[in-house]
Amino acid sequence: MTGRFRRLAETDRSVVHLTVDGAPVAALAGDTLMVALLASGKALRDSEFGDGRRAGFCLMGACQDCWVWTAAGDRLRACSTLVSSGLSISTHQPEALWPNLA
Amino acid sequence: MAEPRVIVVGAGPAGVRAAQTLVSAGIRPLVVDEGSRAGGQIYRRQVESFSRGYDELYGTEARRARDIHETFEALAPAIDYRPETLVWNVAEGRAWLERAGETAAVDYSALIVCAGATDRIVPVKGWNLAGTYSLGGAQIALKAQACAIGHEVAFLGSGPLLYLVAAQYVKAGAKVAAVLDTSAAWRKIAAFAQLASQPDLLWAGIGLTAALRKAGVPVLTGVTPLEITGDPASGVQGLCIRDASGRERRFACDAVGMGWHLRPETQLADLARCTFAFDPLTRQWLPETDADGRASTPGVYLAGDGARVLGARCAEVTGELAAMAALADLGHAVDADRRRTLLAARADYATFAKGLARAFPWPHELAAAVADEAVVCRCETVTAGTLRDSVRDLGAAEANRAKAFSRVGMGRCQGRYCGAAAAEIIAAARGEPVERAGRLRGQAPVKPIAVATTRTDG
Numbered sequence: 001m002t003g004r005f006r007r008l009a010e011t012d013r014s015v016v017h018l019t020v021d022g023a024p025v026a027a028l029a030g031d032t033l034m035v036a037l038l039a040s041g042k043a044l045r046d047s048e049f050g051d052g053r054r055a056g057f058c059l060m061g062a063c064q065d066c067w068v069w070t071a072a073g074d075r076l077r078a079c080s081t082l083v084s085s086g087l088s089i090s091t092h093q094p095e096a097l098w099p100n101l102a
Numbered sequence: 103m104a105e106p107r108v109i110v111v112g113a114g115p116a117g118v119r120a121a122q123t124l125v126s127a128g129i130r131p132l133v134v135d136e137g138s139r140a141g142g143q144i145y146r147r148q149v150e151s152f153s154r155g156y157d158e159l160y161g162t163e164a165r166r167a168r169d170i171h172e173t174f175e176a177l178a179p180a181i182d183y184r185p186e187t188l189v190w191n192v193a194e195g196r197a198w199l200e201r202a203g204e205t206a207a208v209d210y211s212a213l214i215v216c217a218g219a220t221d222r223i224v225p226v227k228g229w230n231l232a233g234t235y236s237l238g239g240a241q242i243a244l245k246a247q248a249c250a251i252g253h254e255v256a257f258l259g260s261g262p263l264l265y266l267v268a269a270q271y272v273k274a275g276a277k278v279a280a281v282l283d284t285s286a287a288w289r290k291i292a293a294f295a296q297l298a299s300q301p302d303l304l305w306a307g308i309g310l311t312a313a314l315r316k317a318g319v320p321v322l323t324g325v326t327p328l329e330i331t332g333d334p335a336s337g338v339q340g341l342c343i344r345d346a347s348g349r350e351r352r353f354a355c356d357a358v359g360m361g362w363h364l365r366p367e368t369q370l371a372d373l374a375r376c377t378f379a380f381d382p383l384t385r386q387w388l389p390e391t392d393a394d395g396r397a398s399t400p401g402v403y404l405a406g407d408g409a410r411v412l413g414a415r416c417a418e419v420t421g422e423l424a425a426m427a428a429l430a431d432l433g434h435a436v437d438a439d440r441r442r443t444l445l446a447a448r449a450d451y452a453t454f455a456k457g458l459a460r461a462f463p464w465p466h467e468l469a470a471a472v473a474d475e476a477v478v479c480r481c482e483t484v485t486a487g488t489l490r491d492s493v494r495d496l497g498a499a500e501a502n503r504a505k506a507f508s509r510v511g512m513g514r515c516q517g518r519y520c521g522a523a524a525a526e527i528i529a530a531a532r533g534e535p536v537e538r539a540g541r542l543r544g545q546a547p548v549k550p551i552a553v554a555t556t557r558t559d560g
Contacts, residue, residue: 004233004337008274010152010248030149035247042336043232049483052334055232057480057519059239060143061136062220064514064550065480
């Protein structure tokens with residue numbers, strides 16, 4: 001799948017392996033999570049208000065539109081978090097799923 | 103007597119110069135910065151292992167960027183530096199710091215806020231599609247991460263950053279679909295005399311436009327944005343505008359970088375209960391300071407673009423001035439000649455900033471006329487129509503009431519990206535001048551912190 005972001009330089013770096021929505025993704029050491037996810041995919045999260053996928057906006061920690069989640073359910077701001085080997089990331093918010101007890 | 107504690111918020115050009123000035127006077131400041139490395143946004147540093155040089159990253163500002171970085175590195179033993187740390191509240195002479203899920207309140211004798219600025223945005227129908235970024239964000243992707251925000255990028259907005267980012271993209275090998283400026287060409291000519299107060303900056307700006315045209319990038323002025331088109335699942339596919347002659351044009355692209363100059367980050371000044379005043383030229387409410395940077399609240403000083411957008415070069419000047427004001431108020435002797443030189447420099451930069459505001463004005467009439475179906479609040483997908491209903495049907499008379507009714511400004515960016523346009527929409531719906539719409543009050547925490555954050559100061 002073609003990514004949203006295009007790498008223009010600094011590509012001679014070691015590869016870091018992570019998992020995104022269960023699929024393996026190869027990132028580069030020094031990538032932010034945002035770059036790691038958007039160099040290989042199109043989006044970071046769902047809008048909670050039904051208007052589609054989102055891929056961040058400001059890249060400087062101001063807009064909060066790049067939240068992703070770890071397998072443990074922790075929230076990470078993708079623009080200001082660097083990749084680390086073995087991370088498992090979900091681009092769908094886990095808290096949004098409430099059990100149906102009916 | 104204990105040494106007074108001085109806190110500097112932000113480690114961009116203003117914060118670095120403020121810290122340096124304090125250290126020179128024998129004070130060990132607490133420097134709190136959200137970034138992982140000093141430099142702020144304009145002198146944002148790439149990852150340590152990257153190899154691009156200063157000239158490639160910062161162009162005409164390379165020398166200044168290097169000096170800011172090296173100055174800060176040399177200060178390390180003399181300051182208490184807290185990177186990746188957020189000041190999320192200021193109240194009763196204390197600043198609340200948060201890092202990695204732990205928070206503590208710190209008393210201060212002087213608080214120098216150099217919080218920087220974010221892009222000022224006019225909502226465009228479709229800007230909530232994935233692939234739309236702020237101009238600042240587009241620049242950070244390139245500067246800090248060596249990436250373009252898309253494979254074919256259109257830039258929309260007005261201001262020096264529009265041309266700078268587009269030219270940097272072209273130089274780095276990205277494909278730029280178009281540069282679309284809402285300001286008409288004649289405005290730049292009308293502002294020429296004020297812009298000439300900084301001849302090298304004016305010349306650099308002219309050079310950027312020439313470089314873009316030489317690269318074959320369509321550069322249009324006086325445009326009206328119509329719609330960012332695309333698909334909710336896959337994101338941006340194009341950008342439609344009306345050109346200066348009235349013709350509708352569509353540019354195919356998979357990313358849009360947009361922004362109309364900058365707006366200062368004033369939340370901490372607001373929480374410190376500083377007085378604000380309306381600035382008619384830029385149509386914003388800004389914290390009041392004297393020329394040295396003293397705010398109305400004793401012990402609070404504001405500098406850099408976080409006080410008033412005067413640019414990165416001036417941020418070095420106002421950072422030093424604010425630290426000198428704090429030092430004077432703490433009973434230190436300050437160099438009167440140095441202060442006069444800095445005040446004169448600040449006045450020159452203020453003239454240049456006025457020229458920029460005239461050459462690349464905030465297009466308030468476009469913001470006021472945003473289509474009802476266009477999203478204004480990107481955080482919670484609230485449309486201009488819903489905001490107008492809160493004014494016309496529910497009687498909201500100003501921004502905070504309209505926020506309570508419509509949730510515009512209630513989302514997790516806290517109005518940073520919708521507030522400027524929302525004020526214009528509210529004012530136009532009421533037929534009143536924009537200052538009557540007021541400004542969104544700053545609320546703590548100024549950025550989201552986890553509910554599970556632990557207090558470590560007892």
